[in-house]
Amino acid sequence: MRLILTYFLCLFSFPAHAGLFNAQSTTLDNGIEVVIIPNHRAPIVHHMLWYKAGSAQEINGHSGVAHFLEHLLFKGTNHPDRPLEAGEFSKRIRTMGGKDNAFTSKDYTAFYQTTSKEHLNTLMQMEADRIRHAMPPETHVLSERDVVIEERNQRTENNPQARFYEQMQATLFPNHPYGRPVIGWREEIRVMSHIDTKSFYDRFYHPNNALLIISGDITLENILPDIKRIYGAIPAGEIFPRHFPTLPAFEGETRITHSEQQVKQPLWMRGYRVPSLRQNKEHALALQVLESILDGGPTTRLYKKLVVEDKKAIEISLSYRSDSYDTSSLWMSAVPAEGIALPDLETDIDMLLTQLIKKGITDQELLDAKTRLKNAAIFARDSLSTPAHIIGRALTTGSTLQDVETWDLHIDAVTKDQIQSVSELYLNPKNRSTFNYITGFLLPEKEERNE
Amino acid sequence: MRLILTYFLCLFSFPAHAGLFNAQSTTLDNGIEVVIIPNHRAPIVHHMLWYKAGSAQEINGHSGVAHFLEHLLFKGTNHPDRPLEAGEFSKRIRTMGGKDNAFTSKDYTAFYQTTSKEHLNTLMQMEADRIRHAMPPETHVLSERDVVIEERNQRTENNPQARFYEQMQATLFPNHPYGRPVIGWREEIRVMSHIDTKSFYDRFYHPNNALLIISGDITLENILPDIKRIYGAIPAGEIFPRHFPTLPAFEGETRITHSEQQVKQPLWMRGYRVPSLRQNKEHALALQVLESILDGGPTTRLYKKLVVEDKKAIEISLSYRSDSYDTSSLWMSAVPAEGIALPDLETDIDMLLTQLIKKGITDQELLDAKTRLKNAAIFARDSLSTPAHIIGRALTTGSTLQDVETWDLHIDAVTKDQIQSVSELYLNPKNRSTFNYITGFLLPEKEERNE
Numbered sequence: 001m002r003l004i005l006t007y008f009l010c011l012f013s014f015p016a017h018a019g020l021f022n023a024q025s026t027t028l029d030n031g032i033e034v035v036i037i038p039n040h041r042a043p044i045v046h047h048m049l050w051y052k053a054g055s056a057q058e059i060n061g062h063s064g065v066a067h068f069l070e071h072l073l074f075k076g077t078n079h080p081d082r083p084l085e086a087g088e089f090s091k092r093i094r095t096m097g098g099k100d101n102a103f104t105s106k107d108y109t110a111f112y113q114t115t116s117k118e119h120l121n122t123l124m125q126m127e128a129d130r131i132r133h134a135m136p137p138e139t140h141v142l143s144e145r146d147v148v149i150e151e152r153n154q155r156t157e158n159n160p161q162a163r164f165y166e167q168m169q170a171t172l173f174p175n176h177p178y179g180r181p182v183i184g185w186r187e188e189i190r191v192m193s194h195i196d197t198k199s200f201y202d203r204f205y206h207p208n209n210a211l212l213i214i215s216g217d218i219t220l221e222n223i224l225p226d227i228k229r230i231y232g233a234i235p236a237g238e239i240f241p242r243h244f245p246t247l248p249a250f251e252g253e254t255r256i257t258h259s260e261q262q263v264k265q266p267l268w269m270r271g272y273r274v275p276s277l278r279q280n281k282e283h284a285l286a287l288q289v290l291e292s293i294l295d296g297g298p299t300t301r302l303y304k305k306l307v308v309e310d311k312k313a314i315e316i317s318l319s320y321r322s323d324s325y326d327t328s329s330l331w332m333s334a335v336p337a338e339g340i341a342l343p344d345l346e347t348d349i350d351m352l353l354t355q356l357i358k359k360g361i362t363d364q365e366l367l368d369a370k371t372r373l374k375n376a377a378i379f380a381r382d383s384l385s386t387p388a389h390i391i392g393r394a395l396t397t398g399s400t401l402q403d404v405e406t407w408d409l410h411i412d413a414v415t416k417d418q419i420q421s422v423s424e425l426y427l428n429p430k431n432r433s434t435f436n437y438i439t440g441f442l443l444p445e446k447e448e449r450n451e
Numbered sequence: 452m453r454l455i456l457t458y459f460l461c462l463f464s465f466p467a468h469a470g471l472f473n474a475q476s477t478t479l480d481n482g483i484e485v486v487i488i489p490n491h492r493a494p495i496v497h498h499m500l501w502y503k504a505g506s507a508q509e510i511n512g513h514s515g516v517a518h519f520l521e522h523l524l525f526k527g528t529n530h531p532d533r534p535l536e537a538g539e540f541s542k543r544i545r546t547m548g549g550k551d552n553a554f555t556s557k558d559y560t561a562f563y564q565t566t567s568k569e570h571l572n573t574l575m576q577m578e579a580d581r582i583r584h585a586m587p588p589e590t591h592v593l594s595e596r597d598v599v600i601e602e603r604n605q606r607t608e609n610n611p612q613a614r615f616y617e618q619m620q621a622t623l624f625p626n627h628p629y630g631r632p633v634i635g636w637r638e639e640i641r642v643m644s645h646i647d648t649k650s651f652y653d654r655f656y657h658p659n660n661a662l663l664i665i666s667g668d669i670t671l672e673n674i675l676p677d678i679k680r681i682y683g684a685i686p687a688g689e690i691f692p693r694h695f696p697t698l699p700a701f702e703g704e705t706r707i708t709h710s711e712q713q714v715k716q717p718l719w720m721r722g723y724r725v726p727s728l729r730q731n732k733e734h735a736l737a738l739q740v741l742e743s744i745l746d747g748g749p750t751t752r753l754y755k756k757l758v759v760e761d762k763k764a765i766e767i768s769l770s771y772r773s774d775s776y777d778t779s780s781l782w783m784s785a786v787p788a789e790g791i792a793l794p795d796l797e798t799d800i801d802m803l804l805t806q807l808i809k810k811g812i813t814d815q816e817l818l819d820a821k822t823r824l825k826n827a828a829i830f831a832r833d834s835l836s837t838p839a840h841i842i843g844r845a846l847t848t849g850s851t852l853q854d855v856e857t858w859d860l861h862i863d864a865v866t867k868d869q870i871q872s873v874s875e876l877y878l879n880p881k882n883r884s885t886f887n888y889i890t891g892f893l894l895p896e897k898e899e900r901n902e
Contacts (some may be wrong), residue, residue, distance in 0.1 A: 060510070060511030060512075060626075061511075061694070061696050063626065163702060170626070171707075174618075174636075175514070175621070175636050185625075185626050185696070185699055187696060187698070187699055188626075188696060188697075190697075245512050245636070245638060245639060246638035246641075247638070248636055248637055248638060251711055252709050252710055252711025252712075252713075252896070253708075253709065253710045253711065254618070254707060255708040255709070256706065256707055257707075258704065259704045260702055260703025261703075263703075435711075445704075
């Protein structure tokens with residue numbers, strides 16, 4: 001199944017109006033949250049069940065369990081009336097002409113399907129059965145673990161950039177669940193057991209820790225009786241609040257240099273700790289606009305200056321995730337042009353950041369950034385699945401539906417001063433009072449040393 | 452209380468004979484291990500109670516609990532017949548003319564007293580009461596937490612070297628309990644509660660997880676009845692085996708550079724992951740001799756070459772801890788001479804290591820190292836407390852009394868080839884197949900960058 005480490009769409013916005021998605025929502029008696037996003041263009045539905053638990057809820061020493069459990073949910077259910085064999089779930093969806101998948105992140109796990117509308121009730125019943133009746137046979141647990149190991153080999157072990165990012169993440173979030181990879185540390189994946197996943201399942205897979213989102217050719221009024229009958233019948237479980245340790249400050253500037261043979265192309269990275277929407281809405285919104293100003297395409301600051309004009313880099317990017325339950329991160333990375341050393345490239349990047357902090361942005365940049373955000377959002381609204389994903393991420397990380405529906409108004413209200421202020425606060429390489437970042441150099445193996 | 456992060460005596464050895472300490476040992480029915488080290492020079496005793504639990508047994512997110520609990524054990528007991536008020540324990544020891552203290556490490560926690568022999572039974576009863584009857588009043592818990600915070604402020608927060616070592620340790624042991632500081636992460640100390648420490652106490656403070664060591668003017672024969680009556684009366688508890696995650700390999704060379712204003716003196720550090728005695732006795736013994744060859748005083752390799760001859764460094768040291776339950780570490784650190792850059796110093800150090808690996812050591816070096824180890828051990832044997840500490844550390848980290856008693860024979864058997872072999876295996880900066888180390892630069896704050 002897909003392991004989503006970066007969101008496939010981070011930018012979204014809409015012209016100002018009553019609500020971006022006109023989503024309808026309710027909460028059933030057993031605690032399950034329900035969001036319906038009516039979209040009547042075609043007689044199809046996108047059905048998603050989200051759990052407010054991801055890798056951040058794993059017990060130390062058992063990393064990878066949230067993601068592994070996601071895999072195991074495709075390995076059969078033992079509901080007395082409607083048992084399903086391993087693999088049967090996806091097979092049935094395909095028989096309906098639909099498709100299904102799932103993903104795990106640090107704060108949530110989600111399962112989703114797209115089918116024609118007539119199959120929605122069958123689909124809901126199948127998904128509802130997975131809330132408390134997943135029952136993978138032991139042989140499938142072991143073979144699926146090999147699948148996950150192979151997944152990690154392909155995505156991480158054989159990819160020095162991915163391993164370096166893992167190391168940077170661990171350093172940016174020491175002693176914090178966000179410091180560990182969602183897929184899990186290699187050696188811990190190797191020993192994951194049925195008991196580990198069962199325990200995670202029993203702690204977090206309950207209706208009162210779940211969020212049902214259906215977008216498509218339905219309304220809350222006409223589907224609610226079915227939802228109540230199917231999802232409302234599952235008793236609530238005991239759910240514990242999410243807890244995160246406070247991150248220690250860095251007190252100084254920290255740099256990691258990693259060199260190895262597999263690396264062919266040097267890479268510069270920087271990770272900043274910044275607030276999530278849940279932690280500081282005003283700052284997070286300003287950071288979203290700032291992200292678009294700095295990294296919104298070939299005409300924006302970083303790319304234009306470093307790649308197009310100065311030809312110091314062949315690639316540069318910046319990404320910020322506002323939907324994080326605890327402290328979020330903003331990552332910058334750059335690949336230097338031939339012959340450009342990483343420290344030189346870094347000096348140029350820091351100069352651009354310092355300029356931004358000192359002189360701020362222009363009215364045109366602010367306008368362009370907001371326009372880009374809105375354009376991306378208009379595109380998103382055309383999709384059946386994207387609004388469901390956006391709402392799911394928001395509601396599982398501490399935001400409300402109201403926050404999502406009025407997001408465009410808040411983005412429109414972001415000012416140049418706010419942008420300058422968050423730049424100063426979070427991205428200032430000279431700010432000696434709040435060291436909130438680490439810098440990394442990934443390099444090809446060094447020359448042999450003289451003896 | 453004292454927090455021992457580095458052992459006060461790492462070198463010990465003795466001329467070959469039946470047993471180094473001639474210690475006597477037994478295990479009572481309730482599982483408590485007893486070691487008596489007869490020493491009849493004076494009518495005094497050194498009494499130690501060790502628990503086979505330290506910071507490595509803490510639950511993630513609750514770092515510092517083992518050490519905090521050690522403090523709280525001085526805050527009163529509630530034995531029905533012999534309750535003690537907070538502070539009363541140490542006060543009584545002082546009244547006896549004795550002294551007492553305690554320390555916590557990653558693998559163990561120990562409490563000890565020195566008094567005249569006539570008070571031994573009283574002392575044992577007081578210590579035995581702390582195994583299951585510690586009962587600190589809530590007000591003392593809160594005020595003692597402030598004491599620990601202040602301890603951390605003084606030792607770590609105000610000391611950039613200590614914070615850097617903490618960061619290096621976390622990077623050398625990612626996702627592993629040895630990666631966290633024994634005293635605990637600052638933010639976690641601030642929220643430590645009575646419940647956290649009580650839970651640690653109830654899991655690990657049982658006679659079958661304890662080791663009693665008494666050295667002094669006694670023999671096992673004459674003291675055993677008292678030990679049985681006092682310590683043997685405490686019922687065994689449920690003890691779970693220690694579990695450690697496997698460490699992921701580094702796959703390449705990793706370097707951390709940390710610069711901050713408080714740093715006045717640059718510092719070079721390198722940490723290697725190496726086996727402990729429990730994990731690989733032959734390699735650990737060779738590493739002990741190697742440590743003495745490289746860092747045994749002004750005439751040994753590193754110091755002589757870098758400080759005395761080349762004047763590249765003003766300080767250089769190497770330390771290896773063989774008594775670790777899980778993977779151990781070998782640390783090198785160096786302070787450059789005025790005007791010498793850290794990369795230059797590192798090149799020289801790596802050249803010395805490469806020479807060692809290629810050419811090995813001389814017979815004289817091997818002989819000198821063994822002699823130094825023996826001299827240190829002869830000194831240790833004069834002490835009442837040192838043999839007890841040595842045996843305690845060994846027996847709480849997976850070694851046996853037999854290992855300790857015959858240690859000198861094993862050290863004598865270490866060959867030049869073995870030294871060269873462990874140098875090649877663990878200290879080779881060019882060994883691209885087993886990256887087992889990280890390197891760190893601690894620097895004064897950088898010059899302001901140009902704009």
